Amino acid sequence: MKFSGFSKRVSDAIAGYVLLLPFLIVLVVVVLYPLIQGFYMSFHNWGIFGDPVWVGLENYRQLWTDNNFRSSLWHTVYFVLLTTPPLVILGLLLAAGLNYPFRGRTLVRGMIFFPYLLTVSIVGIVWRWMLQRNYGLVNYYLGKMGIAPLGWLAEARTAMPSIALATIWWTIGFNLVVFLAALQDIPEELYEAARIDGAGPVKSFLRITVPLVRPTTIFVVIMQVIASFQVFGQVFVMTGGGPYGSTRTVVQYLYEQGFRYFRMGYASAIAYVLFFIMFVLTIVQWRVMGRREL
Amino acid sequence: MKRLFVVVLLLLLVALPAQPVAAEIVVNFWNNFSGGDGEFMSAMVQNFNETHPDIRVEVSGVTWDDYYNRLLTSIAGGIGPDVAIMHTTHVPAYANQGMLLPFDEELASRNIPVDDYVESAWTGLNYQGKQYGIPLDVHPWVLYYNKDILGELGLLNSAGEFDPPTSPEEFRALIDKIDAAGHYPLSVEYVGNSWRGWYAFLKQAGGDVFVGNEVTINSPEALETLTFWASIPLAYPELVIGYDESVAIFAQGDAAFHFNGVWVTGYLEQIEGLNFGVVPWPTLFGSPAGWANSHAFVIPVQRGGADKAKMDAVLTFVDWMTENSYMWALAGHIPTRQSVLESPEFKALPYRPDYAAQAETVVYLPQHPNVLEIETALNEEVQAVTAGVKTPEEALKTLEQIIGSLVR
Numbered sequence: 205m206k207f208s209g210f211s212k213r214v215s216d217a218i219a220g221y222v223l224l225l226p227f228l229i230v231l232v233v234v235v236l237y238p239l240i241q242g243f244y245m246s247f248h249n250w251g252i253f254g255d256p257v258w259v260g261l262e263n264y265r266q267l268w269t270d271n272n273f274r275s276s277l278w279h280t281v282y283f284v285l286l287t288t289p290p291l292v293i294l295g296l297l298l299a300a301g302l303n304y305p306f307r308g309r310t311l312v313r314g315m316i317f318f319p320y321l322l323t324v325s326i327v328g329i330v331w332r333w334m335l336q337r338n339y340g341l342v343n344y345y346l347g348k349m350g351i352a353p354l355g356w357l358a359e360a361r362t363a364m365p366s367i368a369l370a371t372i373w374w375t376i377g378f379n380l381v382v383f384l385a386a387l388q389d390i391p392e393e394l395y396e397a398a399r400i401d402g403a404g405p406v407k408s409f410l411r412i413t414v415p416l417v418r419p420t421t422i423f424v425v426i427m428q429v430i431a432s433f434q435v436f437g438q439v440f441v442m443t444g445g446g447p448y449g450s451t452r453t454v455v456q457y458l459y460e461q462g463f464r465y466f467r468m469g470y471a472s473a474i475a476y477v478l479f480f481i482m483f484v485l486t487i488v489q490w491r492v493m494g495r496r497e498l
Numbered sequence: 499m500k501r502l503f504v505v506v507l508l509l510l511l512v513a514l515p516a517q518p519v520a521a522e523i524v525v526n527f528w529n530n531f532s533g534g535d536g537e538f539m540s541a542m543v544q545n546f547n548e549t550h551p552d553i554r555v556e557v558s559g560v561t562w563d564d565y566y567n568r569l570l571t572s573i574a575g576g577i578g579p580d581v582a583i584m585h586t587t588h589v590p591a592y593a594n595q596g597m598l599l600p601f602d603e604e605l606a607s608r609n610i611p612v613d614d615y616v617e618s619a620w621t622g623l624n625y626q627g628k629q630y631g632i633p634l635d636v637h638p639w640v641l642y643y644n645k646d647i648l649g650e651l652g653l654l655n656s657a658g659e660f661d662p663p664t665s666p667e668e669f670r671a672l673i674d675k676i677d678a679a680g681h682y683p684l685s686v687e688y689v690g691n692s693w694r695g696w697y698a699f700l701k702q703a704g705g706d707v708f709v710g711n712e713v714t715i716n717s718p719e720a721l722e723t724l725t726f727w728a729s730i731p732l733a734y735p736e737l738v739i740g741y742d743e744s745v746a747i748f749a750q751g752d753a754a755f756h757f758n759g760v761w762v763t764g765y766l767e768q769i770e771g772l773n774f775g776v777v778p779w780p781t782l783f784g785s786p787a788g789w790a791n792s793h794a795f796v797i798p799v800q801r802g803g804a805d806k807a808k809m810d811a812v813l814t815f816v817d818w819m820t821e822n823s824y825m826w827a828l829a830g831h832i833p834t835r836q837s838v839l840e841s842p843e844f845k846a847l848p849y850r851p852d853y854a855a856q857a858e859t860v861v862y863l864p865q866h867p868n869v870l871e872i873e874t875a876l877n878e879e880v881q882a883v884t885a886g887v888k889t890p891e892e893a894l895k896t897l898e899q900i901i902g903s904l905v906r
Contacts, residue, residue, distance in 0.1 A: 252574045253596040253799075336743045337736070339750075358689040358738050360887070447689045448882035463567050465871050466595055 242472045250469035263473035273474065275449065276457040277481075279364065283439075283453060284432040286368035291428050292421065294372070295379030300409055302380070303387045313384075317377035324374075328441025331370040332357065357443050360450035367438050367451060374438070375431075379424050386420035387413065422493045426486055433482050454478050523811040525555045529583040529793075530565035534764045538829045545825070546818055553811045569798070573597045576801030581812045584631065586622045586792040587863050587873065593625045594867035599797040599804060600628035601813075608813050611835075615820075619792050619834045622862045631794035632816050634823060635831035636857045638790035639694050641780055642748060642756040642766065645773040647681050651754075662780040666726045669782055673730055676754045685753035687741040688731050693873075693880035694789040695757055698779050699723040701787035701861045707872065707897075708864055708905050716898040723783060724883060724890040731884040738885060748774075763830030763849050776849050778856040790860035792834070795819070832857045868904040875900045 210218065221228075246263055248256040267273050302313050319327065334341045335356035343353040356366045390413065398408040414421075436455035439445060445452035445460075452460075454474065462471030531539045543555050558579065566588070572578045574597075584592065592598050605612065612620065615633060623631035643660045653672070655661050663669040676683040686692055700706065705719030731738050739747075748756035749769050756762075766774060779788030795816045797804070819826075823833040824844040832854050838844055845851050863869050879897050882888040888896075 251595050252570065332740075332742065336746075337739050338743060338752075339746055353736075355689075355736075355738055358740060359885070446878070446881060447885055448878045448887070460874070463570060464874075465868070466570075466591065 242475055245469050246472035246476050248469040249467075250472070251466050252468075256469065259469070263470050264477070266470070267473055267477060272449070272452070273454075273457060276452045276454050279451055280433060280435065280453045280455075282364055283368060283371075283435050284429060286365060287371050287432045287435075288425065288428045290368075290372050291376060291379055292424055295376055295424065296383050296414075296417065296421065298376065298380050299383030299387055300413055303384060313380070316380055319374045320377035322374065324437030325441050327370060327374045328438050331366070331373075331438075332442050335366050358447060360447055363443055363447060363451045367435075367442050370442065371432075371435070371438055379428070382420060382424055383417060386417040390416050422489075425493065426489050429485060429489065430482055433478065433485075522551070523553050523807055525553060525581060525808070525811050525815055526558065526579040527555050527581050527815070528558050528565075528569060528579040531583070535761065535829045538764075538826060542819060542822065542825050545822070546815060550814070550818070553814060555815055570597075573798045576799075578798030578800065580800075580808055581795055581797055581816065583634070583793050584796045586619075586631070586633065586794055587869055589623055589630050589794065589796065590625050590865045591867050591870055592796070593628075593630045597799055598630045599799050600630055601797060601809075602629050604809055604813060605629060608810070610813065610817055614835045614837050616834045616836065616839075616857045618860055618862075619857065622792060623794050625865055631796045632820060633792045633794045633834040634820060635826060636790050636792050636834060636860055637759045637761050637831050638779060638788045638853070638856050638860045639698065639757055639759055640776055640778055640788070640853045640856065642758065642762070642774055642776045644748070644751060644754050644756075645775055646751065647676065647754040651676065651679055651681075659775055660777060662777045664781065666782045669780065670726075670729065673734075673755075677734065682737075682747055682753045683734070684730060684737060684755045684757070685739070685744040685747040686737075686757040687744045688738040688884045689740045689881060690744075691741075691877060692727070692757075692884060693876040696724055696727040696880055697863070697876070698787055698789040698861070699727060699783050701789075702781060702785060703783040704785075706864065707876070708866070708901055711905050713898050713902045713905060715901060716894045719783075720894055721890055724880070724894065726782075727880070728883045728890060732886055735886070760830045760832060760850075760853060764828060765830075767849065776852050778853045778859075786859040787861045788856050788859060790856075790862065792862075793831070866905055872901050872904055875904075 245256070247258060247260055248263075249259050250256040298316060302309060302316075333339075335343075337343060337353050337355040337358060340353075340356070342356065347353060354362060356362050394412050394416075395408055398412060403411065434455055435453050436459065439451050439453050439456055440459075443451045445456050455478070458471045458474040458478070461467045461474065527543070529539055540557065543557050547553070547555055569578065569582055569584075573592075578597075584598075589598065593600070610632070616636065619633035619636050623629060623633060641662060645654065645658065645660075648654050648660055649658070653660065653675075663672060673683040686695065697707070700720055700723045703719040703723050705714065705717045705723070707713075707715050744753075744756065745758065745762060745765070747753045748758075749766060749772060751772050760776075763776065766772060778786075781787075797809075797812060820833070820835050821838070823831075823835065823838050824841060824847070827833050827838075827844055827847060827850050830850070832850065833839055833844065834857070839854055839857070844854075863873060866872065875897060879888070879893040883890055883893045
């Protein structure tokens, strides 16, 4: 495209920005503006109607001493620790296994990926019923093995691991697909050469697969930690934060403060603290794991 | 001439049907009813629309778990519905934020029969001297019992019905007896809103959570009733379950007793082979009181302000809905109008009249803009006590502190 009166470079730039415009508008309206607005709100007492009151750092100061915020932060970290290692390691192992050709491979891949297509409410409700004390499928099979029924979601010590289990079942398919894609990029000759040199499958997995999918692993770990830090839906549907608040996570707390108790400013402050934590963590992970790459 | 006649005729044909359509007022109505409740609500609205050609009520149903989010954001955006369902306990928080329209003047000028409403339900919607809602129902917690199990143990009277216990010792003895006989004694959502049961007993004993700006929860009455309420799950930890399961166990015919809200009647009565009865919330301490909430009609504040014709249509609709609420009682809820409670249609319904009298003695949580947060605290602390991780003394102390910071 050539605009009269402009040089080619300038007119190319105009055309470029015109083409970018629809995306930029969406970005500004639904991402950038709320981001800045949220930050601004976090320094106010902000209700639904009425004028917001500037309170400076009061919301952040209050967060510092808020027991519910502290406990929800700890619950979130616990959830991240429970879910990230299995989701990454199991995802890679499954991908390695499902990279070998065997009968019904596509079917198995499909079956593992399938839960990822479900919405969080369906996953939550299904697991809520499966984990029931008296009529739950899980206790039914445990009972067949002679194990006394457990109140999975009714007891604090098992509630969060149960949510983590449901989450792993739900989202492992995504990591599987990402790792599978990475595995396809590893040249078959490397494995062949290893075989000729007498390396078994375990050795070639550890010496060839793991190092070569390293960039993907870094990507998956970082994305996984970010996603797990933002856990909300499963908890909301499966336990609602209970029993006695023992599974309340940061995003759930944010939701309660903002949308149930109308403290939009306080909720925004929670969001920014969470953002800051994830930002720092991502940089640390990038530095630690990515160093050899750079 | 003939041609002109045809033209005029055609014009009339086009113009005439358009007139009543233009006069029709559309009322947007939001509610959070799904399942059985949703079906009864739709049937009522349809019935209203058929009998009121000048008003068309359009229903927008949202699942209960995101209902308040949707309502909140729409009202904040100034595009809320013309009329919406809201729980009585939610009203102070929303009214305090200026999201609801008080309509005392409109009630007076349009002859809404205020005296016909059950008093507790009506005044529950009066916040700081202004009326913010019209109650559609009262839904207290009541006691359901399995007639087969109690009959087998000889616990029914000569009429085949259950006489509720009158003291905590008597109730506890019943639970122990049923458990000893190998039955599941009591199904209730201990992992959930079981604080409602305790709150009812607290009010019976003369205590309260807070009064005005003063926290009164750390009282001997509270300690006595909470200790009793927790004694059953502490003695039988396997009874500690969530809501879905508590309903399922009773519905399967396995549980002798079931504490739940009256909304579950409509579901239980459809279960083949389930032989159950229902009595009002038992009075074990002092004077009768039972936890309840209500579904009420509220009018969200609109950006352009209230329009008189619309307001007329809304109040006509709401008045009609409560006047005909024996249809709503089919879902299990107790109607709020004396005329309905005394009507032959209502009295002929199964189960409902057995607990209708409870509408007179229900207690809502005290009004406060922070009451939803207080409710969460009650919910969690009582769960901690019934799970055995906190003593009643510790929980009451925590509650005193949390609620203190919320009401002061």
